[in-house]
Amino acid sequence: MVEKLNRELSGTLFLILALCSSVFIGQETVICAAAIVFLFVEIGIFTIFLKKRGKLLWVYAGAMVSEILFYTTGEFWILVLAILLLFAAGVWNEFFTEGLRRSKKAFLRIRRVVFSLIALIVTALWIVNIYAHPITRSVNLPTERTAEIDKDQLDSSANMLKNIEIMNSFGSRTTGSEGHNQFISWLEQQVMGMGLTVYRDKYTFDRWEEKRSSLVIDNQEIHVSSAFPYSGETGEHGVSAELVYTKPGEYDQAKDKIAVIEIKNFKHFPMGMVMNMRKEIQAQGGIPSSEGDLVLTTALKDAKLEKAKEKGLKAVILVWKGVSSEKVEQQYLPFTTDYAGIPAVWVNETEGQKVVSAAKEHLEGTVTLEAEVQKNAPTESFYVKIEGKNNNESIIINTHTDGVNVVEEDGAVGMLSMIRYLQQQEKPERTLIFAFVTGLFRLPDFAGTSQATSTWLQAHPDLWDGKNGHMKAVAGITVEHLGSLEWKDDTSGHYGPTGKISTEFTYAGNEMMEAIWKKAIEDRTSTRSVILRGHNTFEFGESQPLFEERIPVIGLIPMPDYLTVNSKDREMDEFDIHLMREQVESLLKAVKLVDEIETDKLGRGDRYSFFYGRRK
Secondary structure (H helix, E strand, O other): OHHHHHHHHHHHHHHHHHHHHHHEOOOHHHHHHHHHHHHHHHHHHHHHHOOOOOHHHHHHHHHHHHHHHHHHHOOHHHHHHHHHHHHHHHHHHHHOOOOOOOOOOHHHHHHHHHHHHHHHHHHHHHHHHHHHOOOOOOOOOOOOOOOOOOOOOOOOHHHHHHHHHHHHHOOOEOOOOHHHHHHHHHHHHHHHHOOOOOEEEEEEEEEEEEEEEEEEEOOEEEOOOEEOOOOOOOOOOOEEEEEEEOOOOOOOOOOOOEEEEEEEOOOOOOHHHOOEEEEEEOOOOOOOOOOOHHHHHHHHOOOOHHHHHHOOOOEEEEEEEOOOHHHHOOEOOOOOOOOOOOOEEEEOHHHHHHHHHHHHOOOEEEEEEEEEEEEEEEEEEEEEEEOOOEEEEEEEEEEEOOEOOOOOOOHHHHHHHHHHHHHOOOOOOEEEEEEEEOOHHHHHHHOOOOOHHHHHHHHOHHHOEOOOOOOEEEEEEEEOOOOEEEEEEOOOOOEEEEEEEOOEEEEEOOHHHHHHHHHHHOOOOOOOEEEEEOEOOEOOOOOHHHHHOOOOEEEEOOOOOOOOEOOOOOOHHHEOHHHHHHHHHHHHHHHHHHHHOOHHHHOOOOOOEOOEOOOO
16 A cells, blocks of 8 residues: 555655756755655655565665755756756656556546646756756856945936936936937036947837827716827817726727726736845845736736727726825836737726726726827937957946936936046046947837847947957946836835835846946945846846847846836935935946956856746
């Protein structure tokens, strides 16, 4: 009886352990400990109770040794071997153990088919693990390796704030808008004033910009939190029709009507699906589960406006659920969708209750969304160079210029201070390329392979790909969302400051770039750094295109909850100029450290890791 039970269960348990070891990044040692215990018990049953010897025992012993070695060394390749041996033990028990091998029972045949499918999945995961190499070791730069910044030569907080105020004076800077074009022109004037040549890439696209939006139901004005960007537009009198409550995409019965749909916010998104943490520094708890929740919600919960247009609806009203009214006010979301050709607006949960009730009673409503639509609107990216002693290698420092408030995007202002500082220093070893790109807020037109910077990379292989006499980019530094303070909904649903700075998510392209960033921030008075790796083909921000080209990257990208708020005050209450200056100083240290380190030691960028990432 014991022999039969052991025979039937052990194969499945071995396969489960192999599966878990492949999928759950950061939990390998816990799973390894469980495997050691299970193998110890299994070897005991096999040798003492059943009094058996044979080749299978050697597989058990090999798996046990591999697991113990991995537990003590943490070496990735030993884990790969251990998973393979667990897999082999599972398959052996299922298919080649005496008794099961000769069985003709239908139940066992079905079980073997299911087991075979799971075994194929485990094999695929194991191969992906080898390809991605998800376990990396932290390294430390030598103590004597430092990058000092002369604070007297770096722009003061007052000067940086003056530049921030100039940026804000242009208003909202959505892609190709008047404010955006004015900001780009001002940036170009600043770098030309430093004696640098501006290299421009000009583009045109079809631009949409909201001018006025409103919602009226039963002669009552309903507050609109924001318009849905690039949804559609109405005339000045709007469109009126019966309201119908439905779900996203279920528009078959809503022709000539206005759909009301609810979008529940991801309060606690499983962040391990999109993030994989390398290291946390003064950021206890790791990755907050609510970070970037509105952006993720609108990206993953598609309103399917194209289908609404196809089915003949007049408009769509989207109601936020599970998030405060203050937090959703004037959110410019989503900014990643194609033009839909049908007007859509967002309302907060409080106002949304009125809208949902009206829709269930089939009352009539009027949606107004006036917008400016400009065909072949101009916009541009540009870059400047600080020539290095070595013109064969480059370091790319990049950001995007479009945004809606002070932190989205003040990276360009930070880069001005970096350029001004570096212009006063000795000539760098490598050529520094500062890329100011357009298009993040119009990714359907400018995404290229991933983010707006990929379009710029495709246009300028001579600056980075190392082919046919081109410069080779040995590293990249991405500058985004500087000076961000943390504001959150509390447990009672009140939105306000937490007293902390925003989590400083920083993508590091490999172990050396992680070490460089740790060194760059070690003297900071205020930091909350979570160092990440590109994961499951996700990497937030403009460092992603560099990462995908395997350029070792440091990408600073805090993601505060107000990141896409298009408010008149540009979210200055949530901004700290002294924090911005500290972050600029750290970024300059990173540039200097990268420039000093030999190319072979900088290495090549990692690939994406996959499955469920490490969060703590």
